[in-house]
Amino acid sequence: xxxxxxxxxxxxxxxxxxxxxxxxxxxxFHLDEGEPLAVVGESGCGKSVTMMSVLxxxxxxxAQIASGTAFFxxxxxxxxxxxxxxxxxxxxxxxxxxxxxxxxLNPVLTIGYQIEESLKxxxxxxxxxxxxxxxxxxxxxxIPESPKRLAAYPHQFSxxxxxxAMIAMALACEPSLLIADExxxxxxxxxxxxxxELMLELRQRxxxxxxxxxxxxxxxxxxxxRVLVMYAGYIVEEATVDDLYDRPQHPYTLAxxxxxxxxxxxxxxxLKSIPGAPPNLLVQPxxxxxxxxxxxxxSRCRTENPGLTDVGxxxxxxxxxxxxxxxxx
Amino acid sequence: xxxxxIPELTPVSLQDEIETPVLSLTQLAWRRFRRHRMAVAxxxxxxxxxxxxxxxxxxxxxxxxxxxxxxxxxxAPSQEHPFGTDTxxxxxxxxxxxxxxxxxxxxxxxxxxEIIVGVLIGAFTGYFGGWLDAVxxxxxxxxxxxPQIFLLLVMAKFFGGSIPDIHLxxxxxxxxxxxxxxxxxxxxxxxxxxxxRSQFLSIKENEFILAARAxxxxxxxxxxxxxxxxxxxxxxxxxxxxxxxxxxxxxYISFLGLGVRPPTATWGNMLEGAYNYIDQGIYWxxxxxxxxxxxxxxxxxxxxxxxxxxxxxxxxxA
Numbered sequence: 348x349x350x351x352x353x354x355x356x357x358x359x360x361x362x363x364x365x366x367x368x369x370x371x372x373x374x375x376f377h378l379d380e381g382e383p384l385a386v387v388g389e390s391g392c393g394k395s396v397t398m399m400s401v402l403x404x405x406x407x408x409x410a411q412i413a414s415g416t417a418f419f420x421x422x423x424x425x426x427x428x429x430x431x432x433x434x435x436x437x438x439x440x441x442x443x444x445x446x447x448x449x450x451x452l453n454p455v456l457t458i459g460y461q462i463e464e465s466l467k468x469x470x471x472x473x474x475x476x477x478x479x480x481x482x483x484x485x486x487x488x489x490i491p492e493s494p495k496r497l498a499a500y501p502h503q504f505s506x507x508x509x510x511x512a513m514i515a516m517a518l519a520c521e522p523s524l525l526i527a528d529e530x531x532x533x534x535x536x537x538x539x540x541x542x543x544e545l546m547l548e549l550r551q552r553x554x555x556x557x558x559x560x561x562x563x564x565x566x567x568x569x570x571x572x573r574v575l576v577m578y579a580g581y582i583v584e585e586a587t588v589d590d591l592y593d594r595p596q597h598p599y600t601l602a603x604x605x606x607x608x609x610x611x612x613x614x615x616x617x618l619k620s621i622p623g624a625p626p627n628l629l630v631q632p633x634x635x636x637x638x639x640x641x642x643x644x645x646s647r648c649r650t651e652n653p654g655l656t657d658v659g660x661x662x663x664x665x666x667x668x669x670x671x672x673x674x675x676x
Numbered sequence: 677x678x679x680x681x682i683p684e685l686t687p688v689s690l691q692d693e694i695e696t697p698v699l700s701l702t703q704l705a706w707r708r709f710r711r712h713r714m715a716v717a718x719x720x721x722x723x724x725x726x727x728x729x730x731x732x733x734x735x736x737x738x739x740x741x742x743x744x745x746x747x748x749x750x751x752a753p754s755q756e757h758p759f760g761t762d763t764x765x766x767x768x769x770x771x772x773x774x775x776x777x778x779x780x781x782x783x784x785x786x787x788x789x790e791i792i793v794g795v796l797i798g799a800f801t802g803y804f805g806g807w808l809d810a811v812x813x814x815x816x817x818x819x820x821x822x823p824q825i826f827l828l829l830v831m832a833k834f835f836g837g838s839i840p841d842i843h844l845x846x847x848x849x850x851x852x853x854x855x856x857x858x859x860x861x862x863x864x865x866x867x868x869x870x871x872x873r874s875q876f877l878s879i880k881e882n883e884f885i886l887a888a889r890a891x892x893x894x895x896x897x898x899x900x901x902x903x904x905x906x907x908x909x910x911x912x913x914x915x916x917x918x919x920x921x922x923x924x925x926x927x928y929i930s931f932l933g934l935g936v937r938p939p940t941a942t943w944g945n946m947l948e949g950a951y952n953y954i955d956q957g958i959y960w961x962x963x964x965x966x967x968x969x970x971x972x973x974x975x976x977x978x979x980x981x982x983x984x985x986x987x988x989x990x991x992x993x994a
Contacts, residue, residue, distance in 0.1 A: 447883060
């Protein structure tokens with residue numbers, strides 16, 4: 348299987364009135380064709396900004412993609428003109444589903460209009476075939492009576508239905524890569540499960556590559572094969588799902604997993620939390636960003652950023668310490 | 677309390693799922709509009725006034741409205757001239773009918789000019805921001821700080837006779853009508869531009885705009901297909917009030933003798949000269965055109981008010 352997306356040394360900053368925000372600090376990752384990849388990390392760690400940089404959705408200024416490349420099917424997305432990326436990539440080759448279905452559909456346009464729009468723009472369909480295709484898409488994402496629903500406005504849909512409609516919109520032109528930015532976060536648990544299932548099914552049926560951004564490690568397990576863990580604009584660990592759960596190696600991943608609520612834990616036991624707060628991104632990063640909160644930290648951690656290194660097959664971490672021996676590797 | 681008194685509960689049939697009728701936003705707005713009594717009254721009055729001006733021309737020709745006969749000047753309302761005659765013996769009833777057409781024409785087209793210019797400038801400044809915003813908004817403010825009336829009078833005086841009469845729809849329009857439309861439209865747009873700009877500034881930050889971009893919507897379609905429909909409510913309100921405003925402004929400049937040139941009648945220029953006769957008790961010169969201006973401006977303002985409530989997505993009364 349070939350690489351569909353290869354991002355190298357992506358650096359994104361925001362120049363704001365308070366100073367420069369170091370949002371993404373040299374992120375590299377790749378995605379194979381048809382592969383599901385999960386990106387996890389807490390709020391503000393740069394997950395969404397990374398993906399939005401790749402799709403060039405950030406307003407420039409204040410955002411600035413300072414360096415890096417993002418090769419998608421052999422073309423560098425970061426060097427494309429706005430017109431080209433708008434017409435050839437967004438919605439056509441790479442589509443995105445957002446977190447909150449309540450706010451990501453235009454309230455004054457019908458569901459049908461919003462799905463048909465990209466069909467008309469990218470596939471040059473006429474009104475009638477576009478409408479048929481849109482109804483078909485709604486049916487595929489599990490919305491009953493879809494031809495009738497095309498005339499509905501978003502406020503007439505429930506949260507889960509809206510997210511289904513969003514997915515239909517994203518899949519309208521059969522993109523080869525779907526980026527899902529926390530698509531289940533705003534939904535309640537039963538609907539979450541339905542949406543995850545729907546996405547998995549669609550992915551399989553359409554041989555879709557998938558990047559799933561989430562801060563819910565619980566969702567990741569059934570979803571992806573490979574996981575990137577991000578912290579403060581860095582990738583700190585990259586592993587297969589099994590490795591990540593069974594043999595986590597970065598102190599941050601360890602802390603995250605320890606913070607997960609478990610069914611088998613005693614009832615009066617408190618959830619474990621990570622002490623401290625994520626770093627202020629207004630400060631130019633130096634050393635390992637997790638060092639101030641890390642129980643394993645040594646003096647080297649505060650001055651030198653470790654960078655990603657291989658620790659096993661398909662397993663890379665950015666840490667000076669071997670957490671099993673508590674010694675510098 | 678005995679148990680027998682409790683009425684038996686009717687079992688809820690599962691087939692009785694409530695079917696919400698799919699109402700478009702227009703239908704929702706219409707429901708809310710109907711509740712606003714003054715607005716409905718205004719709308720009815722407006723329709724009647726428009727009928728008066730259009731159907732009225734079936735009874736009188738424009739030549740009759742412009743025909744003067746000094747021998748019957750300043751006659752009080754009578755069987756033959758229900759609204760009386762003016763200073764040079766023209767029938768005031770016929771003149772209010774044809775004058776109304778011109779006044780409405782000026783109101784509508786000046787509003788169109790105002791809305792088109794205002795929406796375009798507001799949309800581009802609000803959406804793109806940056807230097808375009810800076811340049812266009814300074815220009816807007818420059819137009820705004822000069823009092824509109826003053827600007828109107830200067831422009832009316834300057835461009836007054838510069839457009840020749842035109843022949844359209846089998847009628848002759850005084851070139852001054854076009855001049856008035858343009859100068860009203862071109863001095864009133866800054867208000868619309870500011871409203872539209874502020875709408876764009878806030879709406880473009882919504883996640884659905886980001887989602888539309890992420891799925892490949894072009895800039896053009898974001899501006900006109902996604903953001904503009906979201907700001908249609910204040911624009912519609914600005915447009916209705918713009919009509920009323922244009923009609924009053926036309927009356928104002930025409931009253932001062934700088935507006936539409938006779939013999940083309942407008943409600944405004946019919947008032948011109950009437951003030952000389954106020955103290956002589958010749959009330960019919962100013963009463964009828966004055967009343968019509970008052971009625972139409974009131975009616976439009978009520979309609980605008982009703983539209984504001986009806987189109988506001990936050991007012992949930994439906």
